[in-house]
Amino acid sequence: MSFYTSLNGLKNAQTDLGVISHNIANSETNGFKKSRTEFADIVAGSAFTNPKLIQGIGATVEAINQNFSQGAIEQTGSALDVAVNGDGFFTTKSSLTGDTFYTRNGSFSVDGGGFIQDGSENRLQVFPTDATGNVTGTTLQDAQIPATNAGGAEFAGVTVAENGNVTASYADGTNTVIGKVAIGTFISPGGLRQEGSSNWSATGLSGAATYGQPGNGQYGSLLSGALERSNVDIAEELVGLITAQRNFQANAKAIDTATQISQTIINLRT
Structure with missing residues (x-):
């Protein structure tokens, strides 16, 4: 024995x-x-x-x-580097399979179609808003930046505010909010399945994601120009x-x- x-x-x-x-x-x-x-x-x-x-x-x-637990926050200065300060995950959706993932890695970029994504064809999910940032629905959608605004001016830059507003700037000096970053939380995050590339997916152990606006209640706020490092x-x-x-x-x-x-x-x- x-x-x-x-x-x-x-x-x-x-x-x-x-x-x-x-x-x-x-x-x-x-x-x-x-x-x-x-x-x-x-x-x-x-x-x-x-x-x-x-x-x-x-x-x-x-x-x-x-x-x-929260990892160290590193300042990068990049407008689309975003860290969650507190509880919650960014939500992304694969443009190839439609699968939904959750991540704490906020290193995003804009692809040729104007979609904000993580480099692996997973698109950032946001709440729909009007042009001033007021949330107009609870169904998440891809964060996509129009190449031109209503006046025909070309895209010039993008920023992410602490409250989650994703604002596109155009050559004529106007700004348009294209959505508000959705933060997902779980009853039991320890039940999430590791998918690699700092991504997780929901399981029966973790429960379904509950979505909210950054900085509201239990949902963490955002730090633009920063990334959360490994803990x-x-x-x-x-x-x-x-x-x-x-x-x-x-x-x-x-x-x-x-x-x-x-x-x-x-x-x-x-």
């Missing part, structure tokens, strides 16, 4: 090492959220087993939990790496000890 107990320990330590390595590898990934491996002990016994004699049979990985603490991860390595070595030593005991028994002579 000790062989299998220690073997499970080796597998658990390897999982822990993999999670920590993933955190370290993404220490410079904008919007990345670190994860932590949670373990649970395993015991086995029947109703007829003396509770004082029940022996543990090892540990198992109970969960790999994500930590959604990975390298020093903390390196300490965890050493602990996981020692755990792996200890379980390997336990297997070695069990092997020596078995060999001793086999070599017994009557």
